[in-house]
Amino acid sequence: MQGMSQVIQVMGAMVIFSLILMNMNRFMVLNDLALIQNEYDQVAMAVGQSLINEGRVLNFDEDDDPAQFTGPYSLGPGWDESRTDPSKDPYDDFDDFNGYNVTKNINGVDYQVDVEVCYVQQSDLDQCYYGSTTFHKLMTVTVNNTYMDTPIQLQTVKSYY
Numbered sequence: 001m002q003g004m005s006q007v008i009q010v011m012g013a014m015v016i017f018s019l020i021l022m023n024m025n026r027f028m029v030l031n032d033l034a035l036i037q038n039e040y041d042q043v044a045m046a047v048g049q050s051l052i053n054e055g056r057v058l059n060f061d062e063d064d065d066p067a068q069f070t071g072p073y074s075l076g077p078g079w080d081e082s083r084t085d086p087s088k089d090p091y092d093d094f095d096d097f098n099g100y101n102v103t104k105n106i107n108g109v110d111y112q113v114d115v116e117v118c119y120v121q122q123s124d125l126d127q128c129y130y131g132s133t134t135f136h137k138l139m140t141v142t143v144n145n146t147y148m149d150t151p152i153q154l155q156t157v158k159s160y161y
């Protein structure tokens with residue numbers, strides 16, 4: 001009888017031990033996932049930031065004369081402009097990036113990059129405005145991959161002086 005209760009005790013200890021192991025394992029997996037998410041976020045931010053840097057150094061608009069600024073619904077590259085096609089002219093102004101999208105493979109992971117450029121009003125710099133041209137344009141870069149919980153979004157406003 002005594003031997004029997006010892007066996008039961010040992011079995012009980014084994015069950016508890018394996019429960020502890022399973023929990024530890026779960027904790028380590030969660031921790032790894034958080035690290036990976038963090039790495040995705042960092043890569044996505046770097047990708048977005050480099051596009052923002054690229055756009056910021058360009059002219060405000062295709063035309064230097066405010067009376068001739070591109071209309072709010074016509075922002076984007078000219079027919080003869082492309083960021084990737086070497087037979088065309090490169091982007092030369094900020095809003096050429098409007099509608100630009102690309103998939104970048106980094107360390108075996110595909111990142112989808114989408115860029116939107118719109119006019120904004122001084123009083124509301126984070127809200128697209130289509131009423132007329134203004135002296136401010138907002139660029140929004142969204143970067144995502146299928147494993148990320150939420151996409152990374154970076155914004156910058158370029159103003160005409």
Ligand SMILES: [Ca+2]
Pocket residue numbers: 062077078081091092093096
């Ligand atoms: Ca252009």
Ligand SMILES: [Ca+2]
Pocket residue numbers: 061062070075076077078093094095096
């Ligand atoms: Ca343009």
